[in-house]
Amino acid sequence: MTDLSSVRRELRREQRSLRVHRFFRNRQAVLGACIVLLMLVVAVFAPLLAPADPLAQTVSNRFAKPGTAGYLLGADKLGRDLLSRIIYGARVSMTVGLSVGLSSMLIGMTVGLYACYYRVLDSILMRICDGLSAIPSTLLAIALMAVLGPSTFNVILALSIVYIPRMARISRSAALVVKEQTYIEALRSQGASATRIIWRHIAPNILSAVVVQASYNFANSIITEAALSFLGVGVPAPQPSWGNILSEGREVITKAWWMVVYPGLATAIAVMGTNIFGDGLRDILDPHTN
Amino acid sequence: MHKYILKRLLSLIPVLFVVSLAIFLLIHLVPGDPAAAILGEQATQDQIDALRETLGLNEPLILQYLHWLGGLFRGDWGTSLFMDGTMLEIIGSHMIPTLQQTLVAVSFAALIGVPLGMLAAIRRGGLTDRLVSGFSTIGVSMPSFLMGLGLVLLFSVKLRWLPSSGYKEISSVGFGKHFRYMLLPGIALGFIEMGLIIRMTRSAMLEILDADYMRMAKAKGVSRTRMFMKHALKNALVGILTVVGLSFISCLGGAAVTEAIFNLPGIGKLTLNAVMRRDYEVVQAVVLMVSLLNVLCTLVLDLLYALVDPRVRLN
Numbered sequence: 001m002t003d004l005s006s007v008r009r010e011l012r013r014e015q016r017s018l019r020v021h022r023f024f025r026n027r028q029a030v031l032g033a034c035i036v037l038l039m040l041v042v043a044v045f046a047p048l049l050a051p052a053d054p055l056a057q058t059v060s061n062r063f064a065k066p067g068t069a070g071y072l073l074g075a076d077k078l079g080r081d082l083l084s085r086i087i088y089g090a091r092v093s094m095t096v097g098l099s100v101g102l103s104s105m106l107i108g109m110t111v112g113l114y115a116c117y118y119r120v121l122d123s124i125l126m127r128i129c130d131g132l133s134a135i136p137s138t139l140l141a142i143a144l145m146a147v148l149g150p151s152t153f154n155v156i157l158a159l160s161i162v163y164i165p166r167m168a169r170i171s172r173s174a175a176l177v178v179k180e181q182t183y184i185e186a187l188r189s190q191g192a193s194a195t196r197i198i199w200r201h202i203a204p205n206i207l208s209a210v211v212v213q214a215s216y217n218f219a220n221s222i223i224t225e226a227a228l229s230f231l232g233v234g235v236p237a238p239q240p241s242w243g244n245i246l247s248e249g250r251e252v253i254t255k256a257w258w259m260v261v262y263p264g265l266a267t268a269i270a271v272m273g274t275n276i277f278g279d280g281l282r283d284i285l286d287p288h289t290n
Numbered sequence: 291m292h293k294y295i296l297k298r299l300l301s302l303i304p305v306l307f308v309v310s311l312a313i314f315l316l317i318h319l320v321p322g323d324p325a326a327a328i329l330g331e332q333a334t335q336d337q338i339d340a341l342r343e344t345l346g347l348n349e350p351l352i353l354q355y356l357h358w359l360g361g362l363f364r365g366d367w368g369t370s371l372f373m374d375g376t377m378l379e380i381i382g383s384h385m386i387p388t389l390q391q392t393l394v395a396v397s398f399a400a401l402i403g404v405p406l407g408m409l410a411a412i413r414r415g416g417l418t419d420r421l422v423s424g425f426s427t428i429g430v431s432m433p434s435f436l437m438g439l440g441l442v443l444l445f446s447v448k449l450r451w452l453p454s455s456g457y458k459e460i461s462s463v464g465f466g467k468h469f470r471y472m473l474l475p476g477i478a479l480g481f482i483e484m485g486l487i488i489r490m491t492r493s494a495m496l497e498i499l500d501a502d503y504m505r506m507a508k509a510k511g512v513s514r515t516r517m518f519m520k521h522a523l524k525n526a527l528v529g530i531l532t533v534v535g536l537s538f539i540s541c542l543g544g545a546a547v548t549e550a551i552f553n554l555p556g557i558g559k560l561t562l563n564a565v566m567r568r569d570y571e572v573v574q575a576v577v578l579m580v581s582l583l584n585v586l587c588t589l590v591l592d593l594l595y596a597l598v599d600p601r602v603r604l605n
Contacts, residue, residue, distance in 0.1 A: 131308020134588075135581045136543025139561065143577045146565035147319045223433045227547050230435045233565055243435075250439060250551060253454075254447050260439050272431040279427075 019284050029280020035273025042087055043094035050084035054240050066258045074258040076248060082258060085240035086266050092152060092241040093270060096225040100159040101218035107160070108167025109210050113198050115168065116175035126172065129165035137162045141224055145233040152235050155225050162224075163217045170213050174206035208285035215281050219274035226267050242267045294596050294603035298589065305585060310362070313578050314355050317570045323347075328371065328568045367578070368571035370564070377575045381557060385579075387457055388556030391548065392541040394469075394476025399483035400534045407491025407530075411499060412518060422488060429485020434544055438478035438551040445474060455553040475552040479544060483537035487530070494529040498522045528598050535591045539584045 023029055042049060052070070058079035066074040066082075073082040111129075115122040132140070144158035178184065179202060187197055228234030229243025230250075237244055242263045249259030320327050325341040346354050361367065367377035403426075410422035446454035453471055460468045498504060499522055507521050546558030553559075557576050564572035596603040 127304040128308055130305050132312060134305055134309050134585050135312065135577060136539060136584060138546060139543045139577050139580055142546060142561060142565060143313075143316055143573050144319070146568075146573050147316055147570065149321070219431075227433060227435055231547065231550055231562055233562070246435065246439065253439065253442060257443060257447070260443060264436050264439060268432065268436055271433065272427065275431045276427060 023280065023284050026280050026283055028276045029283065032273050032275070032277030032280055035269060036277050039090055039094055039270055039273070043090045046087050046091050050081075050087045052081040052084045054080060054084040054088040055238055056080060063252070063256050066262075073262045074256070076245070076256075076259060077252065082245070082262060085245055086242070086263055089240045089242040089245060089263065089266065090270075092229075092235050092239070093222045093225060093267075095152065096155055096159065097218045097222045097274070099156045100163060100221035101214045103156070103160045104163040104167045104217050105210055105214040108164045108213075109171045109203070109206070111164070111168040112171025112173075113175050113203060113206075115172045116179055116202070117194060117198055122172070125168065129168050132161075132165045133169075138224065138227065141228060142231070142233060145228055150233055150236045152239070155228060155234050158228075159221045159224055163221065167210070167213055167217065171206055171210055174209040175202050178202050178205045212278065212282045212285055215274065215278035219271055219278055222267075222274060223271055242270075291596065291603055295593060298592055298596075302585065302589065306582075309581050309585070310359060310578070311355070313574050313581070314358055316574055316577075317345075318351070320570070324570065328570065362578075367575045370572050371569045372567055373569075373572075377571070380560070380572070381575060381579055384555060384557045384560040386556075387554045388542065388545045388549070388558060390468075390472055391475050391479060391545060391554060391556065392538060394472050395480030395483065395541045396534065396538050397480075398477055399480040399487050399537055403484040403487030404491050404530055404534075407488040408495055408518070408523065408526075410488065410492045411495030414496060414499075419492075423492070426485040426488035426492075429481055429488065432481050432485070434478050434482060434547045435551060437481045438475065438548050441474045441478055442551070455551070457552075457554045471552075475548045475554060478551070479541050479548045480537075482544075483540060487533050487537060490533040491526070491530050494526040495522055498525045501525075528595060532591055532595065535587060539587050542580055542583060 023033075051072070058075075061068070061071065061075050061079040062077055064071045064075035064079065066072065068074070071081055071083070073086070075082060076085070111125055115125045141158050141162050144161060145154060148154040148158060184197060184201060187201060192201075225234055225241065226243035226246070229241040230247045232244075232247060234243055235241035237248075245263040246260060246267070249256065249263065253260055317324050323338065323342070325338045325345060325347060326333060329337055329341060342348055346357060349357070358368075365376070365378060367381075369377065370380060373380050406422050406425070410419045413419050442454045445452045452474055454474075456471055458468050458471050504517065504521060507517050512521070544558075545556055546561055548554070549556045549558040550562060557580070561573055561576045564570070564576070592602075
């Protein structure tokens with residue numbers, strides 16, 4: 001027995017190092033990972049990195065041009081430092097992205113796993129998922145925010161509701177394939193409990209498909225949070241989010257281009273980074289889907 | 291085929307049920323009393339009670355749902371607190387700018403996306419393929435509000451070629467001027483779809499280029515142009531059309547963002563205004579309408595798919 005498990009460990013380690021190797025050979029994926037890591041660092045250390053308080057107003061410096069002393073990227077209509085606001089905005093994006101990515105992963109996977117195992121549950125849960133995914137995601141998010149009211153927590157709640165159905169579908173179809181394997185049948189005939197089979201034997205085998213989808217949810221929720229805040233139904237002012245900075249920038253686009261260009265660049269780089277990171281993850285973990 | 295159509299139609303029932311139930315329950319997600327939330331802080335208890343009565347909030351939930359559903363079938367989609375006319379009239383009049391914008395967006399996405407995707411597939415692995423794939427990654431990573439703001443900054447503020455916002459009806463200013471106002475919102479809305487269409491076209495083409503009959507055609511000495519245009523494109527077309535059809539729906543749902551940037555009086559703008567004024571019935575009606583269009587569109591695509599490809603309906 002010890003022999004077998006040590007061989008298995010060895011195999012697993014080899015497989016992992018192969019994956020790591022493949023990841024580092026994929027330059028795009030490495031670039032994406034660097035961008036995601038950089039954003040996480042900026043988000044966590046925002047108070048140390050930001051040169052000024054993102055909420056401090058200096059009315060005499062309204063619309064200070066980029067490069068003005070103390071305003072590397074310029075100032076907004078209340079004389080707040082744009083760079084500091086963008087740095088703190090990364091916090092909102094990362095909080096929303098990670099929370100939605102994780103919550104949609106945990107709940108969606110649970111739903112998908114139980115749906116694959118119990119037929120009655122399957123038809124009910126999947127009809128609910130089909131129905132919810134028939135509502136276009138941007139509109140559903142806006143409608144949910146309309147009734148919940150603007151706040152960061154509600155953005156997370158609304159986006160999780162939007163992204164759970166697809167995650168559930170993907171986990172279910174991955175789990176159905178695993179469930180048909182002979183070893184699951186063997187476990188069942190030995191009298192293993194459903195919970196044990198689902199969590200110990202099916203769940204680990206669908207993890208790669210789930211993680212890949214979670215990374216896309218992460219990227220999409222950053223986009224949608226920015227869009228909701230841009231529309232005024234997401235993260236409320238004065239708390240800085242890239243979306244609501246852009247929305248203020250829209251008002252003054254003719255005289256303060258920096259209010260649009262810099263937060264826009266931050267959003268574009270973040271989204272592109274998370275997207276190519278997701279593509280890279282897919283190439284490593286789930287090569288058949290490409 | 292008849293059997294497939296019937297099966298597909300029956301499968302719509304649970305979807306529509308869940309959609310309607312979810313949208314109906316939306317108003318009950320309002321924290322506290324929806325009537326109090328709509329009226330604001332200055333409302334008296336009498337006003338709140340009166341509104342609860344008009345909204346039918348005092349009935350049991352199941353009766354409320356059935357009444358609401360019955361209303362939908364009779365063409366009574368609710369009433370707006372701020373706008374005159376029936377709900378269907380309100381939605382109808384706001385639907386026109388959204389549809390026009392969506393049309394520009396989807397045409398832009400398909401006209402650029404399909405040829406580029408094919409090109410990338412034909413030149414697989416080469417420099418062109420990598421450039422096009424990079425471009426499509428930028429496309430799918432470019433949310434419409436960023437693209438919209440960028441386009442305004444470049445073409446309206448800097449170059450002054452196109453108007454930065456507003457809407458002009460075809461009937462009053464003619465097609466040319468109308469189109470000038472629609473061009474930027476259309477491109478902003480369609481850009482992300484273009485990225486998706488490039489990706490899907492490329493992978494659909496690649497799959498077919500790998501097929502045995504393509505190797506056979508090559509062995510037979512069919513010319514390259516004929517091989518790509520007749521054998522490959524024709525077979526890839528079904529998949530490509532599906533993506534284009536689906537992008538139509540995404541545009542319809544995503545129009546809220548571009549309509550806010552470009553100040554277009556479409557259904558997205560209608561929804562946002564309703565959200566700001568807590569005119570919940572309008573929000574419900576618009577979301578329901580777009581979801582119905584989505585379901586209908588998917589149905590048509592599926593049926594077309596089954597018509598073209600017998601394997602679908604036999605499965």
